[in-house]
Amino acid sequence: MPSNEQRRAAAKRKLERQLARRAEQEKKRKRLTIAGSVLGVVVVAAAAAGVYFLTKGGDEDSTAAESSSTVPTTQFVNTPLDLPGPPPPAAKPATVDCSYPADTEPAAKPVTPPATTTVATDGPEVKVSIDSTQGPIGLSLNSAQAPCTVNSLVSLAEQGYFDQTSCHRIVASPGFGILQCGDPTATSGGGPGYSFDNEYPTDLFAPDDPALSQPVNYQRGVIAMANAGTSPEGKGTNGSQFFLVFGDTELAPNYTIFGTIDEAGLATLDKVAGAGVKNGAKDGPPAMPISFNTVTVG
Structure with missing residues (x-):
């Protein structure tokens, strides 16, 4: 026991x-x-x-100068033209009508507004050759995607509007790279005396779609219109100013994409971008001045 x-x-x-x-x-x-x-x-x-x-959205890296045609200086990095939700653009009819109402300000150079009716959308891409002081820049303009924008830019180029004009603004920072051109006054305030509405990619969204405030990708090598601000303020404020994208950049889809830049043009832009912004600023005139001697269609 x-x-x-x-x-x-x-x-x-x-x-x-x-x-x-x-x-x-x-x-x-x-x-x-x-x-x-x-x-x-x-x-x-x-x-x-x-x-x-x-x-994703984000805050601006710096405040853009107040002008009639500006692009905000936001800081984003992502992949090209990855639209968050809307379907691919629907095929447009063979011709469209465009509207170019007169501005209160006169044209920066004497110019006649473009034709407004039977603007073709089904032709080949329009080739434009820019002879600049820093090297050649070749453009391919997409009429099927942005017919009224291309119609205006071709009309202005054929009238010599862009000849002997300077590119007045550059932003060259990580995640944001644009050279802004198309203002004969080189002040950010010059235009052709008329304005017109946004096209692709803005036209993929309903006017009240929240996605209009979200960034999409403006890939290195695209050309887009500058305007007076985001939708609805910028909707009908396109004129003659545009920006050449040399570094992947994200912006709200309120800036009409209407073409692409060739490799020679990107090399020219890279050279100008490498010199940075005048006086070491983040946003302003390029330290290496660049002007268009001639802009030729075809």
Whole structure:
């Protein structure tokens, strides 16, 4: 017969084993809980990251100068023209009518407004050659995507509007690279004496679509119109100013994309961008001045 002392010792050992098992089980439970929580956080973070990169917006890196035609200087990096939601642009009819209402300000150079009816959308891309003081810049303009914009730019080029004009603004920083041109006064305030509405990609969205305030990707090598601000303020304020994108840049889809720049043109832009902004600023006149000697269609 075990003595009372032996029974007490055995009971104590049994209790100690039970307490040890419970402690180990509690440790395992806590480890599983923590692992589950971490996994949940990772899953939530991954989902949030996916939504963020599809629809992210951001603050401007610097304040753009107030003018009749500006592009905000935001800081984003992403992939090209990844529109967050809208379908691809629907095919336009073979011809469209455009509207170019007169501005209150006169044209910076004498010019006649372009034709407004039966503007073709189904022809080949329009080739434009720019002879600049820093090298050649070749453009391909997309009439199917932005017929009224291309119609205006071709008309202005054929009238010599862009000849002997300077590119007055450059932004050359990580995630944002544009050279802004098309103002004969080189003040950011000059225009052709008329204005017109945005086209692609703005026309893919309803006017009240929240996506109009979200950034889309303006890839290195595209050409887009500058205007007086974001929708609805900038909707009908396109004129003659445009920006040549030499670095992937994200902007709200309120700036009409109407063509692309060739490799020789990008090399010219890279040279100008490499010199930076005058006086070391983030946004302003290029430190290496660049002017258009001639702009020729065809």
